[in-house]
Amino acid sequence: MSLATKPLSPHRPDLPPRRLWTVSVSKSWWWWLLLSIVTYAGMHLWFLQRMRHVSPHQIPGTGPMSIFGWLSLALMALATAYTLRRRYLRMLPGQAQDWLWMHIWVGAISALVALLHANYDHIFYNINLSLPSLLSGDAGPLSGYALVLLALSGVVGRLLDRGYARVMSREATTNGVGIPQAVERRITELEAMIERLSAGKSGAFQQYCHRAMQESGTLPAPSPPLASQEQADFHRMVEVFADRTRLLHSLSQQRRATQIMRWWRIAHITLAIFTVLIVCLHVGIAAGPGLLRRLHLLH
Amino acid sequence: MSSSKPFPLANASLVGLEHRPGIRALEPEEVRFEIDMCIGCNRCMQACPVPLSSSVSIADLNAATTTPTIPPSIAAFTHDCVMCGLCVPVCPVGDHRDLLMLSLKKRLDVPWDGPVDPLSLLSTLPANWTAEQVLSRVRVQPLVAAATPSVPDQHLWHLLLASRLHVAAPGEVVMREGDFGHSLSCILDGNCSLSSTGPNGTLVPLAILHPGEYLGEQGALTGQSRTATATALSPVLVLEIPEPALHTLMQLHPSVRQFLMRKTHAASLESMLKRMALFQGVAEEDLRHLIGMTHVTYFDRSVQVFAEEDMNRRPPSMYLLLDGFVKVTRGSVRGTHGISERILAYRQGGDYFVAGMDLLGDNRPVAVTTITRTSIVEIPYAVLSPLFSRYPELSQRFQARFERYREAAQAAHTGSVPAIRLPQMPSPEEFARTSLRTLVGDGVVEGTDVLVIDLDRCVHCNECEEACTRRHGHSRMNRTGMVVGNISVVTACRQCQDPVCMLCSRAGIARLPSGEVYITESCIGCGICAERCPYDNIEIVDMAEALPPTTSTWDRFSRFFVQGAGKEYGRKHLPMAGVATPPILDVSKPPTDAYGLMLKKVAVKCDLCAGYGNQACVVACPTGAVLRTNPTTFFGSTEEILSRRG
Numbered sequence: 001m002s003l004a005t006k007p008l009s010p011h012r013p014d015l016p017p018r019r020l021w022t023v024s025v026s027k028s029w030w031w032w033l034l035l036s037i038v039t040y041a042g043m044h045l046w047f048l049q050r051m052r053h054v055s056p057h058q059i060p061g062t063g064p065m066s067i068f069g070w071l072s073l074a075l076m077a078l079a080t081a082y083t084l085r086r087r088y089l090r091m092l093p094g095q096a097q098d099w100l101w102m103h104i105w106v107g108a109i110s111a112l113v114a115l116l117h118a119n120y121d122h123i124f125y126n127i128n129l130s131l132p133s134l135l136s137g138d139a140g141p142l143s144g145y146a147l148v149l150l151a152l153s154g155v156v157g158r159l160l161d162r163g164y165a166r167v168m169s170r171e172a173t174t175n176g177v178g179i180p181q182a183v184e185r186r187i188t189e190l191e192a193m194i195e196r197l198s199a200g201k202s203g204a205f206q207q208y209c210h211r212a213m214q215e216s217g218t219l220p221a222p223s224p225p226l227a228s229q230e231q232a233d234f235h236r237m238v239e240v241f242a243d244r245t246r247l248l249h250s251l252s253q254q255r256r257a258t259q260i261m262r263w264w265r266i267a268h269i270t271l272a273i274f275t276v277l278i279v280c281l282h283v284g285i286a287a288g289p290g291l292l293r294r295l296h297l298l299h
Numbered sequence: 300m301s302s303s304k305p306f307p308l309a310n311a312s313l314v315g316l317e318h319r320p321g322i323r324a325l326e327p328e329e330v331r332f333e334i335d336m337c338i339g340c341n342r343c344m345q346a347c348p349v350p351l352s353s354s355v356s357i358a359d360l361n362a363a364t365t366t367p368t369i370p371p372s373i374a375a376f377t378h379d380c381v382m383c384g385l386c387v388p389v390c391p392v393g394d395h396r397d398l399l400m401l402s403l404k405k406r407l408d409v410p411w412d413g414p415v416d417p418l419s420l421l422s423t424l425p426a427n428w429t430a431e432q433v434l435s436r437v438r439v440q441p442l443v444a445a446a447t448p449s450v451p452d453q454h455l456w457h458l459l460l461a462s463r464l465h466v467a468a469p470g471e472v473v474m475r476e477g478d479f480g481h482s483l484s485c486i487l488d489g490n491c492s493l494s495s496t497g498p499n500g501t502l503v504p505l506a507i508l509h510p511g512e513y514l515g516e517q518g519a520l521t522g523q524s525r526t527a528t529a530t531a532l533s534p535v536l537v538l539e540i541p542e543p544a545l546h547t548l549m550q551l552h553p554s555v556r557q558f559l560m561r562k563t564h565a566a567s568l569e570s571m572l573k574r575m576a577l578f579q580g581v582a583e584e585d586l587r588h589l590i591g592m593t594h595v596t597y598f599d600r601s602v603q604v605f606a607e608e609d610m611n612r613r614p615p616s617m618y619l620l621l622d623g624f625v626k627v628t629r630g631s632v633r634g635t636h637g638i639s640e641r642i643l644a645y646r647q648g649g650d651y652f653v654a655g656m657d658l659l660g661d662n663r664p665v666a667v668t669t670i671t672r673t674s675i676v677e678i679p680y681a682v683l684s685p686l687f688s689r690y691p692e693l694s695q696r697f698q699a700r701f702e703r704y705r706e707a708a709q710a711a712h713t714g715s716v717p718a719i720r721l722p723q724m725p726s727p728e729e730f731a732r733t734s735l736r737t738l739v740g741d742g743v744v745e746g747t748d749v750l751v752i753d754l755d756r757c758v759h760c761n762e763c764e765e766a767c768t769r770r771h772g773h774s775r776m777n778r779t780g781m782v783v784g785n786i787s788v789v790t791a792c793r794q795c796q797d798p799v800c801m802l803c804s805r806a807g808i809a810r811l812p813s814g815e816v817y818i819t820e821s822c823i824g825c826g827i828c829a830e831r832c833p834y835d836n837i838e839i840v841d842m843a844e845a846l847p848p849t850t851s852t853w854d855r856f857s858r859f860f861v862q863g864a865g866k867e868y869g870r871k872h873l874p875m876a877g878v879a880t881p882p883i884l885d886v887s888k889p890p891t892d893a894y895g896l897m898l899k900k901v902a903v904k905c906d907l908c909a910g911y912g913n914q915a916c917v918v919a920c921p922t923g924a925v926l927r928t929n930p931t932t933f934f935g936s937t938e939e940i941l942s943r944r945g
Binding site: 021022023025026086087088089090091095096097099100161164165166168169172173178179180181182185258261 | 753754755756757758759762766769778779780781782784785786787863864865866867917918919920921922923924926933934
């Protein structure tokens with residue numbers, strides 16, 4: 001484990017440094033990356049070898065390119081297994097993070113292999129986003145775009161997770177309380193403290209407290225006229241209110257980060273469902289008749 | 300060497316009541332008054348966690364308290380009562396039902412005074428041994444022989460019944476170094492070799508143990524892991540006395556406790572003094588003489604050892620910490636929020652201070668307060684000064700250490716710690732230093748297996764808590780906890796080296812040899828362990844809440860898509876085949892026997908998924924942010940933590 005001290009932000013020298021302890025990354029990160037690189041490299045070489053004697057008029061996704069469609073489908077199914085492991089088949093061995101690394105790297109190369117299957121059609125040439133074009137070739141371009149978009153959304157998600165996790169970590173470190181659940185509890189305690197301080201006080205005191213609680217942020221001005229015996233509690237209330245304001249700000253930062261990460265997950269899952277449906281449609285249209293003929297179910 | 304422990308226990312009726320020191324029984328008039336006050340609402344019985352309370356009527360209980368006759372059902376309930384005190388706050392008339400139960404306990408015999416079932420006793424005897432032979436061997440054990448007055452046979456029979464007699468074959472390991480165990484093993488016949496793992500991993504022989512000797516007292520008394528391995532050299536008859544039986548014996552016969560404490564601390568003090576660089580070169584006889592003139596005092600957590608005002612009242616002695624952690628403080632000038640405490644230093648086992656000063660070189664007094672359970676040895680200056688003159692290098696080392704303490708004190712100055720957090724942010728140095736010291740001050744370094752979350756990776760999906768709930772029926776962890784840097788120390792059991800929670804008269808909480816502290820099937824949820832845990836890592840839940848609720852088909856269908864299904868893999872193994880450990884309680888399954896059905900509450904705490912092959916929270920985390928780790932390995936040793944600057 002390494003130890004380092006890192007300033008929280010170069011733009012905020014007033015913030016105290018954070019002491020960092022690093023938890024080592026799981027070895028599966030390396031293994032799946034290596035495996036994915038080797039797998040894709042092998043497939044790419046095989047693609048080049050198969051395409052050596054192919055006519056330039058060969059329809060994308062057919063002939064020697066069709067096998068890469070099946071390979072991409074298999075890789076996609078493997079990447080999808082993470083969802084099953086995470087939600088339904090929890091008894092499968094391995095830690096969830098190992099499966100996630102598999103999902104990330106295999107998902108990435110499944111999109112790349114799909115591009116091989118399409119011979120980079122609609123990506124590097126023949127780019128046409130009209131609906132007829134997307135649905136041409138048995139909805140191949142649409143499924144290709146969906147897969148690439150899904151992979152890209154995964155990349156965005158990783159970046160969001162890293163970025164916003166650090167935002168939440170920074171807030172938890174500096175707010176003096178911790179994660180949102182702890183902050184909410186503390187805010188409730190502080191509000192109860194303000195209520196107790198205002199109990200039995202003059203009307204001006206209580207109204208001021210009420211206004212302060214309603215208007216989150218700075219304290220209302222001017223301060224109310226108070227009797228001398230209320231001054232000490234008033235100063236105490238000001239301190240507690242300042243604490244509460246600071247924690248509310250921290251809580252809103254943390255909640256916003258959580259919300260963004262949650263929205264991304266909803267978007268990614270929705271896109272994944274759409275991609276799976278489109279790919280299944282593409283496979284069904286493209287390969288279905290041939291398969292049925294082979295099974296003697298179709299003339 | 301003498302020792303003292305701050306609770307009375309001279310009264311046999313107070314056996315098993317270490318958690319209620321200073322408890323006073325009611326006078327007969329007070330008993331009658333309280334019974335007259337009782338309105339029979341039965342709230343005390345409803346609040347009582349003892350399963351038998353469901354079958355005891357308040358009328359019968361009151362009658363038994365004020366009349367000479369105690370029916371068997373009330374006697375059984377009285378024996379089961381653990382004096383948790385849950386019956387007191389619910390009483391609408393302010394009766395002290397716990398003290399009324401104490402008066403009943405006083406009238407009943409201590410269980411060990413009762414007769415022993417001869418058949419049960421015979422079934423525990425090994426082949427070719429009679430009960431009288433075993434008893435005679437037990438009687439010559441030093442801890443029994445040293446008791447004054449002598450231990451009656453009746454108590455020894457009960458001790459035998461509560462213990463385990465087994466014959467270890469030659470070569471069999473009787474006790475393994477590094478294991479956690481809470482039993483004391485007496486060698487009744489045969490010989491054992493005692494060895495320890497040396498620096499190269501080889502076994503270094505230490506001693507040969509003969510009949511009449513014992514081993515494992517350190518683990519039984521302090522909860523520390525075993526410090527040596529004992530292997531049978533010949534067939535060895537071993538009497539393994541579990542901690543509850545040992546504690547009952549010590550409570551009935553305080554001289555047994557004094558004997559064990561004296562021997563244990565003499566041994567650990569001798570080994571500690573030999574290891575200390577300060578005492579290098581001092582002859583063994585001089586060390587033993589020094590040890591014989593010392594006095595050990597035990598302190599519970601958060602107890603003030605010295606107050607600043609005590610400085611001039613203390614004799615000039617050196618105080619050496621045997622184990623535990625203390626903080627050295629000095630009060631500041633009174634401010635708007637009262638006197639603020641200035642933490643000057645932390646001290647741990649092996650450190651020392653003189654009278655009320657912490658050798659800061661300013662001759663100003665300090666206050667010393669324990670953080671964990673601590674034992675402190677007092678070495679009078681009159682005993683030390685001849686050593687200083689006989690060993691000049693000893694005196695020089697003390698002076699050098701004194702200088703280093705002064706330098707460390709200046710570097711470790713933490714400033715004021717006001718009681719109320721002020722709106723302005725602390726300075727970066729103060730902040731970082733305070734965070735580090737939280738690890739020591741809040742006892743994180745006391746744990747052996749702490750659950751931490753790397754907040755730089757955590758996406759707050761809550762999978763860890765949900766996985767724990769799926770596996771155990773009720774979550775045993777809570778993600779809220781102290782934050783140090785980017786690490787959150789989660790609210791989950793830290794498997795402390797010296798767990799203060801393990802004070803259960805029903806053996807409701809136990810420790811596996813591998814170190815996991817777990818709740819056993821004997822737990823009745825009285826809450827004493829939860830009260831004692833200084834980190835709030837034990838929760839008491841209602842059994843009705845702990846069991847998974849029955850749900851409708853629609854609930855199960857919708858939950859399938861929202862929360863998923865299935866549990867993390869991890870085959871449950873039979874706990875430690877061959878080792879006598881109480882069975883682990885599993886609240887995720889409905890009770891299978893009548894006792895289980897009567898159980899009202901239960902304690903729930905993390906036991907590192909004992910019995911499973913992995914930990915559900917660690918397995919379920921998708922980002923690898925959750926980690927179970929030894930705090931010393933992860934954060935660094937205490938010296939490293941305390942010597943770091945902000």
